Amino acid sequence: MNKLKARVILSMIIVPLGLIIAAIPENKTKQYKLDSQQMLNEMVEGNQFIVPDEVAHMLVQKDPSLQLIDVRSADEFDKFHLPGAINIPLNSILAEEWEDYVNQDVKMNVFYSNGVTKGNEAWMLTRKLGYENNYVLQGGLNYWAETIMNPEAPKNTVADDELAKYNFRMAAGNALGGGKLQASNTSTNTKKKKPIIKKRPKKKRAAGGC
Amino acid sequence: MGPFVITEIISENTNFLLAFVIGIGFGFVLESSGFSSSRKLAGMFYGYDTTVLKVFFTAAITAMLGLLFFSLFGWIDLSLIYINPTFLWSTIIGGVIMGAGFIIGGFCPGTAFCALSIGKIDALAFVGGLFIGIFAFTEGYPLIEELYKAEYLGIPTINESLGLSRGVFALILIVVAVAMFWIGEWAEKKFPREEY
Numbered sequence: 001m002n003k004l005k006a007r008v009i010l011s012m013i014i015v016p017l018g019l020i021i022a023a024i025p026e027n028k029t030k031q032y033k034l035d036s037q038q039m040l041n042e043m044v045e046g047n048q049f050i051v052p053d054e055v056a057h058m059l060v061q062k063d064p065s066l067q068l069i070d071v072r073s074a075d076e077f078d079k080f081h082l083p084g085a086i087n088i089p090l091n092s093i094l095a096e097e098w099e100d101y102v103n104q105d106v107k108m109n110v111f112y113s114n115g116v117t118k119g120n121e122a123w124m125l126t127r128k129l130g131y132e133n134n135y136v137l138q139g140g141l142n143y144w145a146e147t148i149m150n151p152e153a154p155k156n157t158v159a160d161d162e163l164a165k166y167n168f169r170m171a172a173g174n175a176l177g178g179g180k181l182q183a184s185n186t187s188t189n190t191k192k193k194k195p196i197i198k199k200r201p202k203k204k205r206a207a208g209g210c
Numbered sequence: 211m212g213p214f215v216i217t218e219i220i221s222e223n224t225n226f227l228l229a230f231v232i233g234i235g236f237g238f239v240l241e242s243s244g245f246s247s248s249r250k251l252a253g254m255f256y257g258y259d260t261t262v263l264k265v266f267f268t269a270a271i272t273a274m275l276g277l278l279f280f281s282l283f284g285w286i287d288l289s290l291i292y293i294n295p296t297f298l299w300s301t302i303i304g305g306v307i308m309g310a311g312f313i314i315g316g317f318c319p320g321t322a323f324c325a326l327s328i329g330k331i332d333a334l335a336f337v338g339g340l341f342i343g344i345f346a347f348t349e350g351y352p353l354i355e356e357l358y359k360a361e362y363l364g365i366p367t368i369n370e371s372l373g374l375s376r377g378v379f380a381l382i383l384i385v386v387a388v389a390m391f392w393i394g395e396w397a398e399k400k401f402p403r404e405e406y
Contacts, residue, residue: 007395011388014271018384021278022377 034128048123049138050110052147053165056172059083067107068137071122072114082112082144083176090118093125103131112137112144148173213290237324246325248316248332255313257401260394267387274380288376298361315339 034042042048058066059082068085070077077087088098090113102109103126111119111134119136126134137144146152151169154162214220220228243265244250253259280286312318315336317325322340325333351358369379 007391010268011391014275014384015388017275017279018381021275021282022375022381024282024377026376027282027284 033130039124039128042127043124048120048127048134048136050135051138052144053169053172055082055110055137055144056148056169056176060172060175065106065108067101067109069101069109069111069122070113071111071118076114080141082141085112088122090122093122102126102134103129105133107133109134110137111135113140114142115140116143148176213286236320237327240321240324241328245321246328246330246333248325248330251318251321252313252316253403256403257397258403260398263394264391267390271384271387274383278376278380293365293367295365296363297359298363300358300360303357311339 055066055068066084068082070081070085070087071090071093072087073089074087077085077089081087086101088101092098093102111122113119116136116139119140123134123136139146148169151166151173154166215222215225240246243261245262245265250259251262254262277286277288277291281288308318315322315332317333317336319340322333322336326337347354369376372379374382
């Protein structure tokens, strides 16, 4: 008799709850977002910036974990872009088709534009959604051209590491089609198939079972 | 908010600590519901005791309603919850092995450890077999790897393939569960067993 009661009570609780949950639309918003204070802290820290030398180094090494993302318009992208970059114009950064690119934990995404504004805006938008592994090329393409493509020879009196940096920049600049920004050999790159990134695997939890 | 680990509110280590505490609670409830008796577990298959069905259905419904309401209140992001991916053949074959082992051995893995902890000899034999199984699977993995990974379906959910919302599917599942409770009680009256 007692058992029957438990069954009836349980049914009386779960059936109405089921009716409620069936009648109410799903909450599809992504709750995991950074609030404004967290965003401010990250922006002040500025850890999202990657110096051009590091990107150049990864490019020369053909580091597979690097994914350059050009957030300028398609026209600008066709004129010039960094080797291996894909084009996601800023106004479509939140489009569903790019979500697998900007929200993943396999590669290191580096946003860049001519200056730093658009790249950083792309980073802010994606970071606010809680996406990780997104970075910004410090100084953008302009600074890239200044430092990597046409590095300024240091004065003779500078320290050795400055000279080493200059030598590396010269070498990297040459390897990456240096000297002239309007490199024409990039046109073949634009037709390259988009790299396939598998959808982010959900973090594994211990599987259940009895 | 949640899940706490992914949103880095708690660390991985804290997570293990919580899992440890919850695990002890789980074992305690299993034992106190009588799940360390293989006769009680096997009763599910013969119809004289449907406690297993009732307990696990209740657990599933409770967890389901909890997750859905937490999501509704914005306490948890369901898109971050890990769902086991489906490999069709592995699932079918694994299910058959698990079911056969359950009815032959009288335990499922968790309850076997539960019964072992109160000193049951049959549970000791079962756990021994469990380790033999783990060893055979691990060592034989290269042979069955192809089958193991065959027919990968991603992470389909039943409500999505039926085109229903989560809530409607939850309601259907609740109705099914309530019906199963009634059928279980009926079966217990229909196939009674004096002592077990």
